[in-house]
Amino acid sequence: MKQLLSLPRVPLVAAPTPLLPAPRLSAEVGADVWLKRDDLTGLGLGGNKVRGLEYLLGDALAQGCDCLVTGAGPQSNWAMLAALAARRSGLTPYLVFYGSPTRPTGNLLLSELSEADVRFTGEHDRASVDTAIEKLGAELSATGRRPYLVPRGGATPLGAAGYVRASMELADQLMADGLSPSQLWLATGSCATQAGLVAASRWLRSPYEVVGVSVSRPGDECVARVTSLADGATRVLDLPYADADGVTVLGGYLGPGYGQASPEGDAAARLVARTEGVFLDPVFGAKAMAALVDAARAGRVDGPVVFLVTGGAPTLFAGPRGSL
Ligand SMILES: Cc1ncc(COP(=O)(O)O)c(C=O)c1O
Structure with missing residues (x-):
């Protein structure tokens, strides 16, 4: 913790990013969904990075x-x-x-x-x-x-530190809203974002399970990368040791491949734009949301959940879909 606060850092994030209820989306999928708007981090067009x-x-x-x-x-x-x-x-x-x-x-x-x-x-x-x-x-x-x-x-332990800091920000917001989500969902690519969230949730004993949805690598490769980056971040930041639970990464939502839009992702992105006025990118957020929508509609989501909106809007303007 001392280390996290004393590490050299260039302030770039317009923090805190909003944590907002998504009532119309929640009504459509049958689960209480909240959006953590890291598409609004404030540099360029924003995003988790x-x-x-x-x-x-x-x-x-x-x-x-x-x-x-x-x-x-x-x-x-x-x-x-x-x-x-x-x-x-x-x-x-x-x-x-x-x-x-x-x-x-x-x-x-x-x-x-x-x-x-x-x-x-x-x-x-x-x-x-x-x-x-x-x-x-x-x-x-x-x-x-x-x-x-x-x-x-x-994707380095230091790169993962950003989401340890973000988890502290989220913990404050959850407390202010009196919210205790069961899960925090996000898209996982190079794995640094999930690793920071996992390292922090172990340390802060967060109420939620971090659920990554892989959009590029096989699930077991993601689990290994998240585990190793989370352990690295714990060491770099000198976080007090906390028991390590397993790491959750879901597969099955890659569609035609990394960087290519999927029909399920497109449908999920349209649903979120239509209900909440929020744009999800086709490569990451849309596919992760497709997984959450399926889980919610199948009754596999219990209690409030937070979805991390990670940005990526520029790829919406990247020309023919499916060849990003
Ligand atoms: C918009 C967006 N969402 C999610 C991710 C996944 O983050 P990570 O690479 O840390 O797993 C990325 C990675 O590039 C991204 O650009």
Whole structure:
């Protein structure tokens, strides 16, 4: 706890983000659903990634770095927000994307607006980004720059710290609303967000189970990554040890594949837009909501639940659906 408060951090989040009841959605699905609006975190068009970036940029500045190197796919929310966070902190952003240059839409358009240095690996393999980040980092160091390298998704124990802090924020809101949810649902990709929530819920003994819905990896791979990142965050933040329950990650909602819209996700996104006036992105939030809607309608949800709206709206404008 002392560590969490004393870690270098660049304030980027417009905190607290709202925790709002979703009465019309709740009536449609037959469960008491609340929305934690982390699409409104306040940097760029918002999103969950801003929270981890507070700590990553804090670390970069503490180390005297002058540029940030990271990457992902061209439609990555992470990469775009990392570029904006770097700019806000006075660092030059370098982004490495897999694949080849494409028409700038959605997040790629926004990344370019930040005037980040954007490069493509020319390979379709997502892992090509990992080696390209290392290579670019070495090239920059050789010219006297001081690069700060971050893996795809910001998935490091320090990146997960953002959602330990967010959990404290949520705990205050739950107390103020007299709410004791049984579950906290979210979309899980690189696993840092769920890891922070899991580490914090063990430490704070939160009433809820954290339920991740995998949108890219097999469920067992997610469980292993969440577990290891949560343990790492517990160590980095020096959180008092608490008994570790299992980690819950649901599969079955990937649809045609990572980055591709699914019919169930589209239906869930329409339902939330129609009932609550909130937009879910097709790659993450829509698929996680589809899982929650199914569980609620099947009577598998007991008591109030919170759904973490993680942002990602730019991919709604990324051109033909199904090829994000
Ligand atoms: C909009 C959105 N939601 C959810 C996630 C998943 O977060 P994580 O990668 O920490 O699992 C991401 C990751 O990029 C995202 O961009």
